[in-house]
Amino acid sequence: MTQNTAPRPRRADARRNVDALLDAAKAAFGTSGVDAPAKEIADLAGVGVGTLYRHFPKRSDLVKAVFQHEVDACADAAPALAEVHEPVEALEKWLHRYTEFLVTKRGLASSLHSGDPAFDALPAYFLGRLGPALGSLLDAATKSGEIRAVASPKDLLYAVSKLSLPMEDEEPGHGRRMLDLLVDGLQHGAGSSPSGS
Template sequence: MTTKPPAGSGEGKPEAPEKRLRADARRNRDKLLEVARAAFAEHGVDTSLEEIARRAGVGIGTLYRHFPTREHLVEVIYRREVEALCAAAGDLARDYPPDVALAEWMQRFVDYIATKRGLAGSLRILLTTNCDLFSDVSSMIMQALRSLVEAAVADGSIRDDVESSDVLLALSGIYSAPDTPDWRDRSRRLVSLLMDGLRWGAPKAEAKRKS
């Protein structure tokens, strides 16, 4: 569903590119994205835009200046979530041992899926109008996961018959799980089980068992 600005509001024209925003405008935009992401993840994409603006402490006209339609808001949130998820792969790889970095990233994938489920309705609309968005996203996520999996395999902390595409397929199954109140907690447990399976029989685990 595409939501347009109120008639006669004059708020339907997007602002200048993000890099040109004044500091206060950038703060408003970032706050709107933060509030909208949380609202969509919790209540779905049909959450009132007026309520999002209210929670962000701005007027509805400010929201429409930054995001002329609901789908525009959804696309920006989705891109940001993917970029944050992929950037986390490098940060975790720098700060943790390879298998721990992979485990932590997969737990973050649960949060990404939670946001994606909340945006599902508008993402289906975007799929018909912006196929490049989804091909770009798939490539970015696969590249991030592959770097973590390959590092853990090379380190001997996960089994060496693992392919990153298999891991992504297992993780993606979380998306289709029933949307129950305990969905997030259950998904985190499933990710932990998956990680246990990746470690089972790994060279480091076998060496430790035999020592």
């Protein structure tokens, strides 16, 4: 009986360590790039370098895990937002959450596009998780009559990605305003009768 219960605290500790390492790596990648020193990441996570390498033996393992962790967090936000907001507001809040993910993705871009086969499955993972998450919000907002059914989840994911690209001499809040314009466009003409009444 003792043997069955003993490993559980270690698994919980290991999960906490992994979560701390992923958060620390995300922060370190944002400031120092994907080549941030292992010691910097381990120090930020409050663990030893050995713990980092035990969980992520190669740098590509860590980059991939950070990407997937951020995709999962973004996807998981969709049902949580849908529970507490009206459909179009949940959609808008999720799209803003998605733009936060895109900032992380840009920080990982050099690795993700390096040709390393370790990252080959990530585009499918991205669409497989975020497409359905966004699709559920789009469906709810369309059924409520708040937006028009004019864009697929994939189209909207890529459109927001393009709108969120940083521009030279960009004013503060520019990306947010562009996204708000996009949501306004989705709402334009929603709920009107086909005859135009």
